[in-house]
Amino acid sequence: YFLVKSNKGYILSNVIVKIFTDVGIIGIGEAACDTVEPVSVVKTMIDDHMAPRLIGKDPYDWKCLIDLVSWDTPRGATRFSTSGIDLALFDLIGKALGVPVYTLLGGCWRNKVLATIEVPRGSPEKMAEHCYEYYRKGVRGIKAKIGSNPERDAECIQAIREKLGYDISLRADANCGYSVKEAIRFCSCVEKLDVDLELLEQPVVQHDLSGMKEVKDSTLIPISADESAYSLSQVQQIIKLNAVDIINTKCAKASGINGVVQWATIAESAGLDIQI
Structure with missing residues (x-):
């Protein structure tokens, strides 16, 4: 994980997620953390509860795999952990197919967006x-x-x-x-x-x-x-x-x-x- 400075003055940690395949392709994602879902919780959720469900699965079933490791609750308690897995899977499939992630979402709608x-x-x-x-x-x-x-x-x-x-x-x-x-x-x-x-x-x-x-x-x-x-x-x-x-x-x-x-x-x- 790595550290970032929040606008409230304290340090937050984000967890880097890597999914390895037997053909050498690695998908990389990032799971944000905060004081409600700190790094220890997010890391434990990924390592102990989500990762075991992915081992041996076909990464091309990535949407099914995202559903497999996630669930929605009124407080969104697994949202950060799931986001790290989700981003890593999108990255992995994009690399495997040799296409940008926007292709996996249906194609390029625009070539420029306003960033604030x-x-x-x-x-x-x-x-x-x-x-x-x-x-x-x-x-x-x-x-x-x-x-x-x-x-x-x-x-x-x-x-x-x-x-x-x-x-x-x-x-x-x-x-x-x-x-x-x-x-x-x-x-x-x-x-x-x-x-x-x-x-x-x-x-x-x-x-x-x-x-x-x-x-x-x-x-x-x-x-x-x-x-x-x-x-x-x-x-x-x-x-x-x-x-x-x-x-x-x-x-x-x-x-x-x-x-x-x-x-x-x-x-x-x-x-x-x-x-x-």
Whole structure:
């Protein structure tokens, strides 16, 4: 495993997964970890419970094998472990067939995607300057970290837009930082400023889906669920409640590429967009 620094100041470990075959091809994946699913838990789950089920199996049955080692629970307790296996299997099959992973997903739909970079909280001036540094390097997607004072946060968004103009994608992520009333105030302020904010991610606490819906119904700014969307069953609950406009999915929390496809299919059937 290797270490990464989190935005909360502590060190997190990610587990590297390698699947070996009798023909010498090695599939490599990565299982993210956090304080809920630390490296010891993820590693034990893979080594003791998942890996034994894969030994002797045909890797070309990779989707069957992903189902074999995974299961969805209300808390998504095996999502990180499964994602490591999933990514390693996709890598292995792509190498065996001599094709990129997108071919395994149905082909290349586009040759370019917008990548956004996160900008930490700060004063309006500092956040705008920080964004401009990225802009000069070619970055055209900004996700500003907010979630403290709604009016001050709105000023930060305005400062970034004024500094970079309207040819960039500008998004905001509150990371559960607002109350429902504060999130509504922020959205109201931003709408009045006419800064073309593409979305507001996770404005309220993880389990307050009714509060998320209240924010969504109060604004024209698309609301995205990140921390609230932590398992397939939870995504279904979010959709059932019509709580958000967008589902933020990641390979780690969706249990891998196969999981992202499942989440995207469910979201599309409900008329929701996803972000990856």
